[in-house]
Amino acid sequence: MNNNVKIKNIRNLIISLILILATFAILSFLDSNSDEMGYAISIIERSLIFAVVAVSMNLVNGFTGLFSLGQAGFMAIGAYVTAIFTIPIAKRPSVYYINGINELIANIEIPIPVALILGGLVAAGFAALIGIPVLRLKSDYLAIATLGFAEIIRAIIASPMMDKITNGSYGLKGIPAFNNIYEVFILSFICISLMVLLINSSYGRAFMAIRENEIAAESVGINLFKMKELSFVISSFFTGVGGGMLAMFMRSIDSKTFQLSLTYDILLIVILGGIGSVSGSILGAFIITAGKELLRFFDEPLTIGGVNIPLFKPGLRMVVFSILLMLIVLFWNKGLMGGHEITYDNIGKFFKNLQSKLRLKQASNNKQTIKER
Template identity: 70%
Template sequence: MNKLNFKEKTNINLLMYLAIIVVSVTILIFLDMNKFQYNYVISIIEKSLVYAVVALSMNIVTGFTGLFSLGQAGFMALGAYTTAILTIPIASRPNVYYMNGILPALENAIVPIPVALILGGVVAGVFAALIGIPILRLKSDYLAIATLGFSEIIRAVIASPMMDKITNGSYGLKSIPGFKSSLECFAYSLICIVIMILIINSSTGRDFKAVREDEIAARAVGINLFKTKELSFVVSSFFTGIGGGLLAMFMRSIDSKTFQITLTYDILLIVVLGGIGSITGSIVGAFFVTAGKELLRFFDEPLIIGGVQIPLFKPGFRMVIFSILLMIVVLFFRKGLLGGKELSFNKLMKVRRKKNLDEPGGNA
């Protein structure tokens, strides 16, 4: 009886999600047809989608496995550079590498965009697997600072003169092919998000949560701690790499300064606001933060009411608002807006549901 009930609920949820996808696709098609009118809206949506992928991938490792990793920007850089190098049209390459020339092996290396994105993810994943072996032994704050360190090392290597012929050193890469339409961006993001959700809800995902709740108890029930952590780290980095590739396509030009620590903090902001350990939280958070940053842009412009300039409104004000919002969430809504819970249509329809055990715990 209970089981049947459960199945009904999942079906309702699934149907609702499918409905959302259909509605989104319709909206996007409409926006694409009126591209010139809605250029701004389209760019906000694309950016939100990219950030949703990266935020969810950060949530896998931070929210679901309880490993506080601050290496996101570095893995995004790996994915972004791989994608960019493999997709910049051959004709415009001499123009991009006008300073130092390009490595002969890369001169004619071009692959279709989906392949380039996956390769970007693979590069990030392989790198994560390598550094994961030593650093995943570290505990919470040491792990955070070590991943942050690796992210900075990646950035330094990318910007170094030795890599000039590959990454164009400090000049960065440009002429990266962008999304042909917002639907293309939507499709890539949707595929990534669905695969990540499937992983989180699989038995592997339950292993992740067990490690988060209590490492010793997890080991006692036969979970291989190291393997689980490494897997979570690699999966997360793989999708972060793809997210980085998508970001490169969104921005059309990248350099090593794009991937500073601030980028990791921006993503952390989304994850924390949306709720650590909440899939829907990360996705809603990405849209909320990205759209919010754009909509609050008027805070950065001088505001004149009745001939008097309001002194608060000047550049940087919206970021102050976001920082204060982050502090409020951290201090008063410790689990973020959605906590470990998921936005569910069953709840909206007031179907009673047992309390979810999926809340993130205090894993030190």
């Protein structure tokens, strides 16, 4: 028994090493050919950022069972904090050329990693404050309250009163970009790893207990409010960091970037990947981000044999995309991963199950042929 576990551990270690090497090989290939691969790189970077936000949404919605729709708001906070403190001081007059800049923040520029963490912390602070009244609500009421919060944040950012800080409706430009794809990868990797570690810890178990049955969770000594608040705050922290990363990826942001549709995009990723599955969220982030790009040819006019196909117009892409999503949800109604994780053991099990299923099918086929004779 113990020996088996040891062999398994060694096997997993070897596979992990190979995977890490393969990942870095791919990354270095992309990075060294960044001129030709620019499109692919930007899709991957975007996917990685959305993976961080989707996993953090899953932490609250999938693992703690709280239906929160405030993601866009927390992303906006993280993005704006990161942007305000990292735009190079020299560039600021040209960014704030209409309204001027508040003197308090005019000369503060902090290193990017610190700014990202600060963005996360501010988002977490807001989450802690609104969590106190809002987390007492159940399911749909919580969704509506958090949705309202996100819209309030967006309205405040765009309001003229904030002109000297957020540049109001003009948005912020000149945000420093990532130097290379490694930075995005490593940042996302750290964020997701931390959340995975949390989910698999005693606290993660307490979150899942709340999702499964609140009253029972309380009856085994779990402080419902404290745990919900904790999950909400931690999730918002990583959502804020994700927002900061998105700001750096896009290089210019305004309040319209963080509309409700952004929350829906993330929700889509979480549901497509599977509620309560981290690997599902990561997979979903890549599928949705890449899918939206790969279907782009539907938007362009198409001519076959001199005949213009009438439907191929801008906008068709989203129609096709939505139909594909409906099909996926119809056939995998628990999401692609259905609450499972991709682990080495599960992959092995999957193939073993497939094998035995095939064998059973073959056996029944044989029986049928015998009967027919």
